[in-house]
Amino acid sequence: MSTTTTAHHEEHAEHPTGIMRWLTTTNHKDIGTMYLTFALIMFFVGGAMILAIRAELFQPGLQLLNPEFFNQLIGVHALIMIFAALMPAATGFANWMIPLQIGAPDMALPRLNNWGFWLLPPSAILLTLPFTLAMFGIGDGALATGWTFYPPLSIQGGIGVDFAIFAVHLLGISSVLGSINIIVTLFNMRAPGMTLMKMSLFCWGWLITAFLLVATIPVLAGAVTMLLTDRHFGTHFFDAAGGGDPVMFQHLFWFFGHPEVYILLLPVWGFIPQILETFSRKPMYGYKAQVYSFWAIGALSVVVWAHHFFTSGMPVPALLYFMYSTMAISLPLAVMFFCWIKTMWKGSMSFETPMLFTVGWIILFGIGGLTGLVLADVAADAQYHNSYFVVAHFHYTLFAGGIMGIMAGTYFWLPKMTGHMYNEKLGKLHFWLTAISFNLTFIPQFFLGLAGMPRRIPDYALQFAEFNMISSIAAFVLGLSQLIFVYNIVSCVKGGKKATDRVWEGAHGLEWTLPSPPPYHSFSEQPTVK
Amino acid sequence: MVCSVNIYNMASINEIKALTAKEQLDLKNKLLVRKILWMLLGSLLFAFALVPLYDVLCSLTGLNGKTNNSTAVLSKAKVDNTRWLNVQFTTNVMPGLGWNFYPKQTSIRLHPGQIETVIFIAKNTTNEVVVGRAVPSVTPGIAAANLKKIECFCFVNQSLKPGEEKEMPLRFFVSPELPKDVSDMTLSYAFFPSVDGAK
Numbered sequence: 163m164s165t166t167t168t169a170h171h172e173e174h175a176e177h178p179t180g181i182m183r184w185l186t187t188t189n190h191k192d193i194g195t196m197y198l199t200f201a202l203i204m205f206f207v208g209g210a211m212i213l214a215i216r217a218e219l220f221q222p223g224l225q226l227l228n229p230e231f232f233n234q235l236i237g238v239h240a241l242i243m244i245f246a247a248l249m250p251a252a253t254g255f256a257n258w259m260i261p262l263q264i265g266a267p268d269m270a271l272p273r274l275n276n277w278g279f280w281l282l283p284p285s286a287i288l289l290t291l292p293f294t295l296a297m298f299g300i301g302d303g304a305l306a307t308g309w310t311f312y313p314p315l316s317i318q319g320g321i322g323v324d325f326a327i328f329a330v331h332l333l334g335i336s337s338v339l340g341s342i343n344i345i346v347t348l349f350n351m352r353a354p355g356m357t358l359m360k361m362s363l364f365c366w367g368w369l370i371t372a373f374l375l376v377a378t379i380p381v382l383a384g385a386v387t388m389l390l391t392d393r394h395f396g397t398h399f400f401d402a403a404g405g406g407d408p409v410m411f412q413h414l415f416w417f418f419g420h421p422e423v424y425i426l427l428l429p430v431w432g433f434i435p436q437i438l439e440t441f442s443r444k445p446m447y448g449y450k451a452q453v454y455s456f457w458a459i460g461a462l463s464v465v466v467w468a469h470h471f472f473t474s475g476m477p478v479p480a481l482l483y484f485m486y487s488t489m490a491i492s493l494p495l496a497v498m499f500f501c502w503i504k505t506m507w508k509g510s511m512s513f514e515t516p517m518l519f520t521v522g523w524i525i526l527f528g529i530g531g532l533t534g535l536v537l538a539d540v541a542a543d544a545q546y547h548n549s550y551f552v553v554a555h556f557h558y559t560l561f562a563g564g565i566m567g568i569m570a571g572t573y574f575w576l577p578k579m580t581g582h583m584y585n586e587k588l589g590k591l592h593f594w595l596t597a598i599s600f601n602l603t604f605i606p607q608f609f610l611g612l613a614g615m616p617r618r619i620p621d622y623a624l625q626f627a628e629f630n631m632i633s634s635i636a637a638f639v640l641g642l643s644q645l646i647f648v649y650n651i652v653s654c655v656k657g658g659k660k661a662t663d664r665v666w667e668g669a670h671g672l673e674w675t676l677p678s679p680p681p682y683h684s685f686s687e688q689p690t691v692k
Numbered sequence: 693m694v695c696s697v698n699i700y701n702m703a704s705i706n707e708i709k710a711l712t713a714k715e716q717l718d719l720k721n722k723l724l725v726r727k728i729l730w731m732l733l734g735s736l737l738f739a740f741a742l743v744p745l746y747d748v749l750c751s752l753t754g755l756n757g758k759t760n761n762s763t764a765v766l767s768k769a770k771v772d773n774t775r776w777l778n779v780q781f782t783t784n785v786m787p788g789l790g791w792n793f794y795p796k797q798t799s800i801r802l803h804p805g806q807i808e809t810v811i812f813i814a815k816n817t818t819n820e821v822v823v824g825r826a827v828p829s830v831t832p833g834i835a836a837a838n839l840k841k842i843e844c845f846c847f848v849n850q851s852l853k854p855g856e857e858k859e860m861p862l863r864f865f866v867s868p869e870l871p872k873d874v875s876d877m878t879l880s881y882a883f884f885p886s887v888d889g890a891k
Contacts, residue, residue, distance in 0.1 A: 342728050351717075380736035381736075384740055388743075398887060399743060402827045402884060413746065
């Protein structure tokens with residue numbers, strides 16, 4: 163192993179240029195950039211799919227899409243947004259920022275890192291290829307079960323299901339490789355004096371995310387493998403006629419699926435306090451409390467899965483257990499909310515784009531959390547499950563809580579990564595357009611859900627028409643305003659006002675001690691943390 | 693980075709000390725990766741272990757209304773004449789099975805402990821020999837373990853010739869240990885095409 167790393171260091175004296183630089187790179191910043199670029203592209207692919215759906219839902223009746231294609235778009239939209247946009251974006255930031263924040267020269271396992279990234283493009287192709295194949299008359303299109311793969315529908319489905327199963331396998335391997343790398347880096351590569359309890363909260367969030375991935379991705383891989391053998395090799399894991407049980411799939415899937423929610427959110431919860439302390443110009447409040455809250459949420463997340471299918475049939479004691487344990491998650495989360503607010507309290511605040519996104523994030527994520535408490539209530543859930551209320555709820559947590567948090571982080575670290583300041587005016591415009599159109603898209607969906615509109619159906623009753631129209635128009639504004647984001651990033655990469663090393667007046671942390679942009683090899687001299 | 697040596701029981705302390713800092717770090721990374729790979733293997737095994745565990749859990753708790761699919765021993769407990777119980781029957785024929793299937797009576801009123809026979813009628817409407825398998829489920833799940841079947845067509849595969857109609861009996865009782873708050877229960881049968889391929 164030592165010989166390979168020596169060779170790898172010699173390579174860097176004259177590292178390849180052009181496409182080979184990106185194909186063969188083991189540099190944490192290059193790989194981070196590739197992850198982030200991939201995530202941004204897939205964000206638009208998934209976004210285009212949902213805009214087609216919103217166009218269909220603009221009016222009642224079937225206008226643009228046939229129901230099969232509608233169902234396929236819904237499932238693939240979710241898989242792409244979760245596995246190919248949000249998770250790679252978080253991994254991209256991990257690659258960029260973890261070595262900088264802990265004072266390491268690179269990630270611990272650079273080759274593994276390269277492999278982890280290059281598994282992503284093939285899996286994105288696997289997910290979307292069935293659409294193209296169907297155009298040439300091969301198969302009947304992509305996975306049409308929704309992203310949850312529930313049997314018996316997924317056992318009866320066409321080749322799209324097989325493609326999606328293999329895509330999930332590859333995506334799972336990729337995230338597990340990323341997680342191994344992050345755990346090893348955080349445990350073994352910290353600079354002298356950088357104890358675990360001095361690490362940034364972003365590093366902490368990722369450490370717990372990585373452990374959750376290691377614990378749950380194999381369960382998902384196992385569940386979809388059972389699905390595959392049920393489909394093709396005559397097993398009956400989920401087939402009642404052969405002694406199996408389709409509800410067992412729901413247990414296996416959500417044993418992965420619920421921690422997945424926190425896998426997506428924990429890295430973002432790490433961004434938020436760092437941005438808040440920077441723009442409030444005072445030290446973060448309750449660092450330890452937030453670290454312990456991360457642990458508490460990580461531990462609770464693996465024991466609450468069945469609240470995703472309260473209505474599938476469970477004894478009352480089990481319903482009560484899953485209800486109370488789910489509600490218990492709001493306690494550590496409330497601790498974190500108080501820490502965030504207290505960090506801002508009486509601070510000398512200024513509202514640059516990252517701070518705008520963060521403050522907006524706190525409010526919108528709060529709405530997502532509170533509506534989650536409504537759904538956690540067994541009695542209320544019987545009414546609201548599988549309705550648009552659920553759709554609106556998880557978009558408040560995953561679009562506002564996930565993607566808007568990633569955007570806050572992007573604006574926060576972009577000057578550090580590129581060495582240029584982004585356009586502040588355009589950044590603010592992007593925030594306001596995103597925040598307003600996001601709310602206009604999803605607040606009507608809360609009302610639709612309360613009124614009883616079911617999700618995943620291409621047609622709806624006439625009384626839902628107005629709210630759907632508002633939601634569709636706002637969704638298009640939301641989608642188009644993301645073009646400002648891309649323009650801002652691209653022009654920031656190309657040039658702009660030179661960024662200082664510290665970039666922000668109130669920034670704390672090792673990454674701000676390096677020049678902007680950081681040299682190809684971060685920390686050629688190991689820093690010491692006091 | 694100098695690390696504590698006692699975790700490396702695979703090499704002697706002197707050998708480790710002879711390594712450069714870079715080599716020590718590589719060794720340390722390798723050991724940690726190995727530990728994480730064991731964790732991964734553990735969670736994969738856990739996923740597959742959940743399959744039998746789920747069955748055990750279901751039969752213990754009556755989750756999903758799973759009932760015992762074998763002949764029950766006749767209860768020596770006396771019939772509890774002080775309690776009335778309403779048992780309803782419902783049937784489904786799953787896609788791919790060209791049968792009509794329904795109970796002769798949709799519900800029955802009985803005392804806990806009392807043995808009753810209910811006739812279900814199945815008719816093959818196709819012109820082929822078809823083998824089917826009935827899967828029972830009891831609601832509420834908490835009462836599933838108390839429904840005891842003495843004789844049931846659901847214990848084995850059922851074969852019907854083209855156009856054949858067959859009466860299928862179910863002999864059962866409800867054990868008197870039934871929880872006090874249960875006064876109604878539903879026994880549902882879903883008839884699936886047999887997956888064993890037996891004709």
